[in-house]
Amino acid sequence: MLRLSGARRGTVVLGVAVAVAAAGCAGGSGTGEDGAEGQGTVTLVTHDSWALDDSLVEQFEQESGYTLEVSAAGDAGTLVNQLVLTRDAPLGDAVFGVDNTFASRALDAGVLEEYTPEALPDGAEQLGGALTPVDQGDVCVNADTAWFEQEGLEPPTTLEDLADPAYRDLLVVTNPATSSPGLAFLLATVGAFGEDGFEEYWASLVDNGVKVADSWEDAYYVDFSGAGEGGQRPLALSYATSPAFTVTEDGSASTTSALLETCFRQVEYAGVLAGSDNPEGARALVDFLLTQDVQAALPESMYMYPADQAVELPEDWQKFAPQADEPFAVDPAAVSEHRDEWIERWTATVVG
Structure with missing residues (x-):
């Protein structure tokens, strides 16, 4: 791979x-x-x-x-x-x-x-x-679709789904204080739940057994089962483009997919x-x-x-790496003003 x-x-x-x-x-x-x-x-x-x-x-x-x-x-x-x-x-x-x-x-x-x-x-x-x-690129949660098929469980679709007990202990994300995808995903949750609601959402993820890695490499290659390197968690924070690089040998399918309702555009x-x-x-x-x-x-x-945007994309990207139609967004001025505060609040909620 x-x-x-x-x-x-x-x-x-x-x-x-x-x-x-x-x-x-x-x-x-x-x-x-x-x-x-x-x-x-x-x-x-x-x-x-x-x-x-x-x-x-x-x-x-x-x-x-x-x-x-x-x-x-x-x-x-x-x-x-x-x-x-x-x-x-x-x-x-x-x-x-x-x-x-x-x-x-x-x-x-x-x-x-x-x-x-x-x-x-x-x-x-x-x-x-x-x-x-x-x-x-869109930072999104990725699912190991092969794992979900084997387990007979439908993959989650939305941010809210990730807090469902059906997906307990399945998700790994990255720390927004040390990882740019982690910060992008934190901003996705601010965009989705508001400045006053994102902490409650993260508390629900903690209750549901979310794991936090320091880097994308650790989350994807150490913890994610879809990377093919022994990971145990079938949901990992990555990119919408990642499934284009987990394509089967015959090129007919990808063994992973991006949850396009969880994305922030980077x-x-x-x-x-x-x-x-x-x-x-x-x-x-x-x-x-x-x-x-x-x-x-x-x-x-x-x-x-x-x-x-006029550049032609590789065929695998056209098949397996679509961008989100409506990624979550946060006003750049708000990010500038509140980024450090939001990271501190996230840390207090998730890391303690």
């Missing part, structure tokens, strides 16, 4: 080895095949799930004249925290992987330089004139770090992430939907 990748997904990580940058770290300038002159290295600070094919990295380096170096800084939440802590001495030139659950923190801290690519796809909306959308952004050594290279990299070649590669490299 193919392992998913992601701060959300799994550990097919850094398929671009940082080694691709080693040869160019000494500085100097390079000239791309289009005649553009890049000045040495451009360093991308990203989450642990950055994965882009080597051929695309080589394409960027050839076309721009820059050498790409990748620096992974942990999950999306950790990434943003590191950017804030090092804003006076940036860790690199560009960033990828700031998502809409943490974007306001990065913008409020002033760690980003304003930049709008000319080739921004139709329908793609920047945040704060500094964060450019690159991909998106958007990942790229941007130029303020005060970086190579802002020109950072802008070139942000531009490159929006090219057709990169956008078309995102489903199978990052396991996310491209920001460019």
Whole structure:
């Protein structure tokens, strides 16, 4: 079975080895095949799930004249925290992987330089004139449909179903204080039950035996039975795209499914770090992430939907990875104002 990748997904990580940058770290300038002159290295600070094919990295380096170096800084939440802590001495030139659950923190801290690519796809909306959308995906509970069929039990459908005693001790989620999918799912429950009702809902999940993991990787690969690695829980917080990677050998079906009435839409952004050594290279990299070649590669490299909705999706995605028609949403201004408070209230309710 193919392992998913992601701060959300799994550990097919850094398929671009940082080694691709080693040869160019000494500085100097390079000239791309289009005649553009890049000045040495451009360093991308990203989450642990950055994965882009080597051929695309080589394409960027050839076309721009820059050498790409990748620096992974942990999950999306950790990434943003590191950017804030090092804003006076940036860790690199560009960033990828700031998502809409943490974007306001990065913008409020002033760690980003304003930049709008000319080739921004139709329908793609920047945040704060500094964060450019690159991909998106729905964070949803996934079900091991093969397990439910074997047990003769209908899978749950809604958030309310997850608190039903029929599904006691079957669900694993991730901690919103340490995991961006965990925060996205917390926001889904805020969107569903309101700022005054989400704690009661989480208390019902605790009563029903929900397990909390620190990371997506632990929840999916250690606890989820549908990952095929010995997990014991047939319900796990993951992505709507995950079932496209649990397809049977004949391609006729997936052994897992996403509960599309439990979803929160996550958007990942790229941007130029303020005060970086190579802002020109950072802008070139942000531009490159929006090219057709990169956008078309995102489903199978990052396991996310491209920001460019005109890009054709892989056949398995069309069959097994539909997006939610009505994902839960929370106003970004409310997230900015209350995120830390909501996490504290969740912690008091769930962890104690």
